Amino acid sequence: MSELALFGGPKAVTKDPADIFTWPIITDEDEQAVLDVLRRGGMSGSDVTMQFEKEYAEWQGSKYALGMCNGTAALHSAMFGCKVGVGDEIICPSVTYWASALPAFSLGATVVFCESDPVSLCIDPNDIEHRITERTKAIVVVHYLGHPCDMDPIMEIARKHNIKVIEDVSHAQGALYKGRLVGAIGDVGAMSCMSGKSLAIGEAGILVTNDQEIYERAAVFGLYERFNDSIETPDLRPFKGLPMGGYKYRMHQLSSAVGRVQLKYYDERVEEIQKGMNYFWDLLEGVPGVKSHRPANDSNSTMGGWYAAHGRYAPEELDGLSVTRFCQAVSAEACGISPGCNSALHLHPLLNHADIYGHGKPTRIANSNRDVRQPEGSLPVSEGIGKLVYSIPWFKHCRPDVIEEYANAFKKVSANYLELLAEDQGNPPRLGGWHFFQHTWPATK
């Protein structure tokens, strides 16, 4: 009989995971903070949010922080902050959640996608510069699946061409790049704090920057109450009192209240996640087919909270076994995982054909001086990345006996891969999805 659970063998994972995957960690302190705001009817104010902003800026080490209703709003405001406007271009990796790119459309701008690096899964710094034109206003970088982007070369390119860098930190609050917290390395950081993310506080977003003009532009775009005499930027001042973008992006104070409590414990909880996740990958070091997704040990860079942790797949080490078949076998061991990650955005019809605002031509090129659309085959790494990644358990606690069982599921499948080749039907044409990841774990059992 086969050892593999897929063929009737004993499952590798037998222990009760208890709360090892539970996130966010909610205690009486969170509940009390919410009840306080709720009972005094403070849901729609800004006092708790402004306290949260102050504490967040301190934690981030940035001059300014702004709370917003979600990460999409924070990214939209960050783009406006960087003066992305009609006819402009932003450069953004194709493999990311849509909110890194799509808000550009409502500013009259468009997006030029670039490749991701197959090891970090983040923007490939070598695929940026040749895409810069006189219309490029900003590069949006995403610390994808918790992995910090290689910021030094990116900042060098941006400075050379006088364009802004927007960091999308939605996956990576607390990650270090060469010892520096991600978020305030670029000109502005914008991020989601919805309850599936690493800093999970409800539906919420945060924007951080050290640049006064970016801060003020981001504030007046969708936060009408902030558009008062405190705003110093001369070309904004005449319009005080109304939100410049016509949006309302205020953060819900029940989220701000949770945010203050979550932030207080965030560093120690992230440290525990780091320990657990690194222990998992250390156990799998050298196992054929299976590669970690984390910065090198000696890089002084870290994965922060390991949002939606993934692993890399090396099919050539398993005679070409598909990642789909691999995931089936690992899942049968009671370790539910799935292949793929975000699908490459440049292939979606919205980025190619949709006339959203009635320009009489696709929005992607509505204000462009050339056709920036990128057909299938134009970004081969991004298009193929789904076949080379899979989700892994996202441990919130370092409990070696439990983690060892999950690692054993991967080891067992790798060791017995020959049995899986016979019935391998390969991967579907496209792996992954347009939405974010399933936010509860374990996935399928």
Ligand SMILES: *Cc1c(COP(=O)(O)O)cnc(C)c1O
């Ligand atoms: C979740 C996410 C966002 C959007 O955040 P919301 O709070 O859901 O609006 C933006 N960028 C990335 C990379 C994300 O994963």
